[in-house]
Amino acid sequence: MDTVSNAVHYIFLGAAACFVLGLHLMNHPRTARRGNTLSAAAMAVAIGATVWLVADQGRISSTGWVVLVCGGLVGATLGLWAAREVRMTAMPQLVSLFNAVGGGAAALIAVNDLLQADDPAALGARVSLPGALDIVIGAVTFSGSLVAAGKLQGIVSGAPVTFPGARLLNVLLPASFAVGTVWLVLAPDSRAAVYGLGAVALLFGVTMVLPIGGADMPVVIALLNAFTGSAVAMAGFVLDETALIIAGMLVSSSGGILTKLMADAMNRSIANVVVGGFGTGDSVPAASGAGEVVAQVRSLSADDVAIQLAYAGKVVFVPGYGLAAAQAQHELGALAELLTAHGVNVSYAVHPVAGRMPGHMNVLLAEANVPYTQLKEMDEANAEFAQADVALVVGANDVTNPMARRPGNAISGMPILDVDKAKSVVVIKRSMGQGYAGIDNELYTDPKTGMFFTDAKKGLAELKAAVGEFVG
The missing domain is CATH 3.40.50.1220 (TPP-binding domain)
Known part of the structure; x- marks a missing residue:
């Protein structure tokens, strides 16, 4: 390991420690803002260290640098605008969109790594298995979060949306994940396996969230947040990036705990929420004097x-x-x-x-x-x-x-x-x-x-x- 790589490795460890400390500070409202600032600063440092490492190794072309800089500027501008301009009433929708972006980005990392490998057929289970899990979790999070945001915004009905065979479909689709994952592990160079797994996961994200009513939205948002963290952690395994694994697992575990707390607050199991059909969304006000x-x-x-x-x-x-x-x-x-x-x-x-x-x-x-x-x-x-x-x-x-x-x-x-x-x-x-x-x-x-x-x-x-x- 050369000097730059060694330095970046320690920076990643330091950033991971800051993530843990930042999450701890978020336990109390008095220190939550400080924890958020610390975590954001640590992520900025980790991103900067990654850019430094990539530049030192000469792994990006001039065109790649243009794409990297433009993407960073666009993302930062949109994030800053959203944080300042989006009303508090729309914050749940914004959180769902952030979940979608995180899950989608993590899934694309796995897709790119599997398809652009020098010798895809030689990829072992150490890469192809987390890659398959990354695609599944990330794609489910992406489409599911978009549907959740649509429900919260009123674009999609807040009432449970069901159709004949919906429950059976929601059983068959996860079963197909296992088949697709085994296929991808055995044949990492199969584009059909990659695209098929992604398509099925995107469909499941839609069919999973549609039957869930507005009353369960706090639980759904927390659950999708946990999914985002899991997808990011899987992307870390694909890229062999320790900081990404730690950050993703922190989000996943904290999101999972929050999901359990939200479900307990409604005296319902998480499985019961995911099965759907509860809550009717915003209903039409009853007419005065009607009853x-x-x-x-x-x-x-x-x-x-x-x-x-x-x-x-x-x-x-x-x-x-x-x-x-x-x-x-x-x-x-x-x-x-x-x-x-x-x-x-x-x-x-x-x-x-x-x-x-x-x-x-x-x-x-x-x-x-x-x-x-x-x-x-x-x-x-x-x-x-x-x-x-x-x-x-x-x-x-x-x-x-x-x-x-x-x-x-x-x-x-x-x-x-x-x-x-x-x-x-x-x-x-x-x-x-x-x-x-x-x-x-x-x-x-x-x-x-x-x-x-x-x-x-x-x-x-x-x-x-x-x-x-x-x-x-």
Whole structure:
């Protein structure tokens, strides 16, 4: 090993250590930004070291350098633009697209390495086996993530999309992966094996995600993130790059743990989620006065709610996707600051699967500079609802529905926030529309629940102004 190769090897090890440390720092909101910065810096250094090694070995032509530089500039520009311009409501879609890009890039690495080898027939199982796994996992991640992003964006129906024979197809396609992998290991120079394996994996990514409804999107996003990490790790084995293997396995293992946590938060197995058919996506709001549920609803004005908040001793805010859709996190934070200054004990009850991706509400509230000490996870929050004078629900639906405590419905057994145990409940919502599970929320017809029908951003601004008058 020459001097440059030796130096790059140690740089890769250092970068891998920074990845581990960065992931550790992400365990807590106070240090998460520092961990993200450290990991990004380590990846930049690793990329720079790779370019240095390739340049030293003279493995790229002048045309290759042009492609490399242009690709890097385009990717960096798009990434920077997306980070700055994409709204928080579209962040789940962006994460899905990032998963697609990562999985697709990893699969292309294996395809290129297998097809462009000097003697493909001489490739051993050490390269062809991880190469086959890379193609399968990467291609599934690519197409599956695109479908997930389409569901989140509304391009593809958020409801489970099924067709006759879909379940059988989802059994046969994975079985064909084993056949294709064995074929590629035995005949690494077979272009038919490479292209066939990739095509089948792309198809499976589509058929796997289509039957999964909107209620399971947080689990799906975490699962596809784990897939991306696995594909990157396999690419590392193909290229014999230690840093890539470590980075990929870190993403895979952390994504796998997150997927399990998200599934547990819904009291469902990962297998049950992947089988699909749960959740109906966004449903059409029920027409006012159309039935018994609407007739029992008690409507409140901004002044009605403001009086309750101003004279409460303890208020618990319950954020949901409606908060993100209205981009009302700053208004919610401002209202909380006003109440806190008035001596009200304020906290936020955050359900693990509230929103459309893991940690969605935490990210929103952090953007509004909400104190981390006020954020309560589900178990801790549920212990406080009985002492709360007011529980203010902002756009949350299924995660507050008492029907989950009874068998025989779409959300049976799913752990929920015990909002109905508060002394008074106020729900800010634009209409009586149902959540992802497609069922009515019994909380809305509870005698102690009042509905403040308005856009979350506008409604919270009105509440802040009204509360200010009462406490001023």
